[in-house]
Amino acid sequence: GQQVMQIPQYQHVQEGEDFTTYCNSSTTLSNIQWYKQRPGGHPVFLIQLVKSGEVKKQKRLTFQFGEAKKNSSLHITATQTTDVGTYFCAGPVTGGTSYGKLTFGQGTILTVHP
């Protein structure tokens, strides 16, 4: 079945360092979504990428969607302690009554040391 793999599983950085998490799908995706889950919280939608090669920025966060639409990345510039949490990518499930269903990656747990 469809798989969405995310690496690394854990990342520890010093405050001010950059951080990147990568997402790879076994199938071509029509779009990809990114979510952030703060410690003790629930996943919160960050962004959706739809176009091949698309790049979107949200302040210090840069999201990219690969040309083949099978991979994506999230890059955080100059991390802050508020960036701590788990970052998930998610791609739509295809086939059948799949509308709205997502396959989530395993997530990358980011720790930022002050």
Added chain:
Amino acid sequence: DVKVTQSSRYLVKRTGEKVFLECVQDMDHENMFWYRQDPGLGLRLIYFSYDVKMKEKGDIPEGYSVSREKKERFSLILESASTNQTSMYLCASSLLWGGRFSNQPQHFGDGTRLSIL
């Protein structure tokens, strides 16, 4: 703002009990989802519903059932709880359609941390 409310933040039950987890959303969303979250495994879909009384199995439906009698409420049922069902359970909702190539974002509740003893 979308509000997804799960009935309990923490729940402790015994092996063999029938357990009900309730979820209510206030935004008239067609889609509702139940996930379980375990360390290193991400979010795994248990069941999905796109309309009242409609349900579909997700990736890990064994040992679970669901009920959607009203559009705003989606219940997860553990028929006979077992220790391997100890986990964090997350409910989510979304609009049905996002367009031809896009999906609607999912909105999550705060989760229920369920312990089966």
